[in-house]
Amino acid sequence: MSIIVQKFGGTSVANSEKIRNAAKRAVAKYKQGHKVVVVASARGKQTDELVADAHELNPNPPKREMDQLLSTGEQQTVSLMAMAIQGMGYKALSFTGHQIQMITDSVHSKARIESIGSEIIHEKLDEGYIVIAAGFQGIDEKGNVTTLGRGGSDTSAVAIAAALKAKQCEIYTDVDGIYTTDPRKYSKAVKIHQISYDEMLELASLGAGVMHGRAIEFGKKYGVEIQVRSSTLDIEGTLITQEVPQMEGILVSGATVQSDLAKITIIGIPHSPGNAAKVFSALAGTKISVNDIIQTELDDNSANLSFTISKNDLADALKTIKAIKAEIQYRELFIREDIAEVSAVGIGMRTHYGVADRMFKALAENKINIDSITTSEIRISCIVDKQQSDKALEVICDTFQLDKEPEERDM
Template sequence: MALVVQKYGGTSVGTIERIRNVARRVARTYDEGNDVIVVVSAMAGETNKLVALANEMCEFPSEREYDVLVSTGEQVTISLLAMCLQSMGYKAKSYCGFQIPIISDSAFSKARIEKIEDKKIREDLKNGTIIVVAGFQGIDREGNITTFGRGGSDTSAVAVAAGLKADVCEIFTDVDGIYTTDPRIVPEASKMDKVSYDEMLEMASLGSKVLQIRSVEFAKKYGVVVHVRSSFNDNPGTLVMKEDADMEAVLVSGITYNKDEAKISVLRVPDKPGIASQIFSPLSHANIAVDMIIQNVSHEGFTDLTFTVPKTDFKKAVKIVEETSKDVGAGGVQSDENIAKVSIVGVGMRSHSGVASKMFQTLAQEGINIHMISTSEIKISCVIDLKYSELAVRVLHEAFGLAKKDVKAE
């Protein structure tokens, strides 16, 4: 007998009929002899409707009240799912964030979970009750309702699993698991059986949208095994877990890409202490998140500084940088919106050499020029022309042997 936490997203609970399906799946897990805690999101579309109401009411809704509003979506789902389980003859009980309580800080609409009380839930589990928890929401130490940002139900589920020392946290979603790359670009992309927390963190932040990145940080911190799987079938999905020997044996686990950034270069910057701070502080004040930053060795006291920003902030960023550039006596500013970032990720890189050169060579063979390179322990990213992004993903996927085994040959 195990303690299983299951999380179902908005699509999986999008209609009464789908909630019934979820109830059947939960009941089966319970009938197999497990204690079950279910974490659910708002019914698909509901959160957007609530956000639309807030936006209709005023331009800048208070974040505290915004959380009071949007947290009602999950509250509706938990009551319906608990009703359904009860009508099937099971003991079930819903919990809002404040009832557990899931205690968070007071950063409304992006709060961080600080503590989960397990006392009440443990008592209910002991008498055979299935627990239905509202994802996405918590309560701060002053009793205000908080929410955890888009995808926050993932984090709720992992946090509940950590707080109650569950054996596994199953995240049910509309895909079969985590793929080696985007199957829309590479039809041969294969589902990974296992992926390490660190790889998942790199892939999530690079554009794979299966799991909220905070939930992976949480899982890593508390060693929660996360099982990402489909709510439409019983196939095993992908285990996100501590890295093991199997994972290290693989050179590269996945290929990701990001087309949402743009590149800005400040040319002939006088290479003296404090210059980077002078350039980046105004961007930070304007709340523009700078991603890759490249500064190379200087020539005759000057260097070039290149970095990427979100495309949505591109125009604002260029304007700011052009002004700063004059102030610091740089030679000029170049910018380019037509870029993409392609990355290879894998814990195997740590113990293998030649991975980077293989990546560069693969791109070169296709005539793809590399604008920027940045590396971490388990990731290599290249900025290339936007138009080559799909091609780059395909050839890298092929080069690192990530494609499905040829089924016909079996």
């Protein structure tokens, strides 16, 4: 029998009725002859409520204690899910991250998975149980509870699927799949039926909120197919899978806009070997993720070094860079918080020319100014004024006909 992992997000288990509906989906797969593992998030806004309680008691709560606190949300859900399945007449057992030996590093609130002890899960599956595992959490080598940060339950689910060599990991959420862009910003967006891991990684890194990049990385590394589906509608979702030849015929698969960004420019950094390394080593030491990096020469002796980061990391980033000013001897810092990044993504860019030309011409015709441009093999991104970002996204979507199914688009 093949193993199926199902993950249910917070909105999909927000109350007793939704938990019961999720339990019915697990039972349905079980009745089809599959071994079933369910990974569940905390219910509804429970995590937000726990965070608010913590900050009411301590404006700067220790991260270790926050992990200990937040992990209780998922523990409640998995117990309730097991009770619901048992109430339907089927065997089910719930487990915490500790009980399935989800071993992580010791970075509280942003822990990374190092290994999973799959023996207990296999044992219970072989005994006919539906196994319910708490997402988002693990333990470090000293037994401290850790949490995986944003998208942690998705990451837990795909990692468990990889460890169990599952046939597929189904991600149930409040949307019915992945769309060519956010339908709330571009109402004509259409659902993508199949997308490659690489395209989805780019979209996730650029702010597409349906799935987190770390979960996609696990899927790609271990060959786990991921199906994103609606928790309320019984319809086809989006399959994230290995790249297949026909995907290259799709010029642009999706577009994104990311507005929670800040751009830091280090002005007048000397042309000394290792200065850039010192900057990014210092930022890495404070666990700050850097996005687009651009270096522009000023003269033979100095350059400007620009990069974007999450706006939430701005204060820590500035503190870190100012702390090494004497060491790298830059002149000054220039900060922009009034920016957004719009991007077009598609593996068809590898084999088709003219994508950048079409995109830049369309933005220029609509009087949208580009601050800076970065690219990858399958992505083109532009920094624009935040107040123009929604218009820029609309222009890109119209230019590449993201309101149509791939077979209906003009090349």
